[in-house]
Amino acid sequence: MRTFLFFLFLTCLFPFSALAEVPDYFPQGVASGDPTTDRLTLWTRVETAESSATVNYQVSPDPNFSYLVASGTAIAEKTGDFTVNADISGLKADTTYYYRFFYQDHVSSIGRTKTLPANTRKFRIALLSCQNFSAGWFTAYKHLINDQPDLLIILGDNIYDQTWYGTARQDLPNRNPDLEFYRQKHRLYRSDPYFRAALAKFPVAAIWDDHEVQNNYSGKAMKLADPEKIKSGYQAFFEYLPVRKQTDSRIYRQIKIGQLVEFFLLDGRQYRDQNVCNFNPFNPHCLYLSQAANRQYLGEEQEKWFLENLKATTSTWKIPLNNTLFTSANLFWFPVNYDQWDGFPVARQRIIDFIDREKIKNIIFLTGDLHVFIAAEINYQGKKLAREFVTSAVSSSFRQLMYSVQFLFPVLFPQMNYFNAEHPGYTIVDFQNRQADIYFYGITDIVKPDGQRILKKHFSVKREN
Numbered sequence: 001m002r003t004f005l006f007f008l009f010l011t012c013l014f015p016f017s018a019l020a021e022v023p024d025y026f027p028q029g030v031a032s033g034d035p036t037t038d039r040l041t042l043w044t045r046v047e048t049a050e051s052s053a054t055v056n057y058q059v060s061p062d063p064n065f066s067y068l069v070a071s072g073t074a075i076a077e078k079t080g081d082f083t084v085n086a087d088i089s090g091l092k093a094d095t096t097y098y099y100r101f102f103y104q105d106h107v108s109s110i111g112r113t114k115t116l117p118a119n120t121r122k123f124r125i126a127l128l129s130c131q132n133f134s135a136g137w138f139t140a141y142k143h144l145i146n147d148q149p150d151l152l153i154i155l156g157d158n159i160y161d162q163t164w165y166g167t168a169r170q171d172l173p174n175r176n177p178d179l180e181f182y183r184q185k186h187r188l189y190r191s192d193p194y195f196r197a198a199l200a201k202f203p204v205a206a207i208w209d210d211h212e213v214q215n216n217y218s219g220k221a222m223k224l225a226d227p228e229k230i231k232s233g234y235q236a237f238f239e240y241l242p243v244r245k246q247t248d249s250r251i252y253r254q255i256k257i258g259q260l261v262e263f264f265l266l267d268g269r270q271y272r273d274q275n276v277c278n279f280n281p282f283n284p285h286c287l288y289l290s291q292a293a294n295r296q297y298l299g300e301e302q303e304k305w306f307l308e309n310l311k312a313t314t315s316t317w318k319i320p321l322n323n324t325l326f327t328s329a330n331l332f333w334f335p336v337n338y339d340q341w342d343g344f345p346v347a348r349q350r351i352i353d354f355i356d357r358e359k360i361k362n363i364i365f366l367t368g369d370l371h372v373f374i375a376a377e378i379n380y381q382g383k384k385l386a387r388e389f390v391t392s393a394v395s396s397s398f399r400q401l402m403y404s405v406q407f408l409f410p411v412l413f414p415q416m417n418y419f420n421a422e423h424p425g426y427t428i429v430d431f432q433n434r435q436a437d438i439y440f441y442g443i444t445d446i447v448k449p450d451g452q453r454i455l456k457k458h459f460s461v462k463r464e465n
Contacts, residue, residue: 031199032113033242043242119258129368130393135166136446139200156209182236219270268323273300375418375426
């Protein structure tokens with residue numbers, strides 16, 4: 001009897017509708033991206049059975065939304081998987097904003113973001129790459145929240161088109177990808193709480209690599225062999241990342257931080273020529289094919305854009321954000337991996353020649369893809385032209401194989417000052433006027449969600465005058 005009376009008392013305090021499980025109408029959370037000094041892209045996805053959903057948004061410098069600086073309406077269509085990318089302009093530079101979305105009587109979680117400074121003496125980024133849901137938890141995002149970066153930069157492999165390298169968590173069954181499959185992958189990856197939390201706290205700049213479509217693909221070849229697959233992979237990317245869409249699936253673009261640093265976000269997949277002999281390193285015919293004078297990695301238009309803007313920038317630090325390793329990793333003149341820039345040596349040499357000829361200083365390539373930490377020098381004719389730092393994977397593996405022989409890499413490839421395949425992780429880069437500091441952080445365990453962070457290596461790069 002007392003139990004019944006207690007339940008009756010609770011029912012009076014909380015109606016049955018409040019005690020029942022409330023559906024989550026924004027299950028993938030919120031995100032923001034592609035910041036400028038006065039613009040941001042705000043993202044969410046609505047869960048609904050309707051054919052379209054009217055979504056309202058609010059933006060405020062106050063977390064309590066006591067006053068608004070922007071508000072509006074967006075239509076989430078079934079044709080776009082009910083995702084919203086709202087481009088907000090008219091904002092103040094170097095300002096923290098809070099935002100939220102409304103659908104009918106339901107409100108999303110509150111996101112926090114920040115516009116870029118018009119000028120600054122320091123800027124911090126977090127670098128991430130290669131997150132594989134089945135291989136482990138995205139614990140890197142948990143730890144980088146405490147680093148309070150100004151910008152998250154995802155260097156590709158935001159999803160994996162197939163289940164690769166591990167069974168730490170239940171992934172989707174493998175099948176030939178179509179648009180719905182890619183969308184399901186993005187939704188699954190957003191179920192990781194650390195990933196979702198970081199996206200809600202910091203603006204993002206993202207590019208793709210291969211696994212958003214297919215392992216080691218060439219855009220030119222894929223558009224001929226399976227145009228629907230590449231179209232679907234790209235469409236899902238633009239639907240689920242807070243990226244300001246340009247024409248013709250273009251993702252290469254610039255992000256300028258005053259006179260301090262300029263980032264060049266490169267697309268190393270869409271415009272490249274057919275790969276040759278991906279993992280057949282000591283085949284003379286493969287070497288011959290890779291050295292064809294007309295082979296393109298960036299494509300003519302993107303390469304021209306990159307070199308012109310690299311020369312024109314007035315920022316101290318020039319930072320290409322890169323899909324694959326730019327530094328040469330040849331053994332006895334043969335590339336170890338033709339999927340990297342080594343498979344396109346003539347295209348790479350054009351960039352090296354341009355940097356040398358124009359005497360462009362303070363270039364640091366920041367790269368993902370390889371699932372290891374690497375620090376390297378890019379040298380030409382006895383001169384150090386640039387540096388390259390490769391961040392390890394958030395969760396994707398193959399590290400165990402390389403870890404057992406990692407001591408050989410600086411011997412076989414002397415241009416690599418540092419090589420570590422022991423841990424997954426992420427990279428923090430602090431840019432200041434006189435130097436850039438690079439921190440490689442490893443995660444001790446990704447199979448369980450409580451892995452700890454350890455500092456693997458710290459580098460300081462001094463500015464050249």
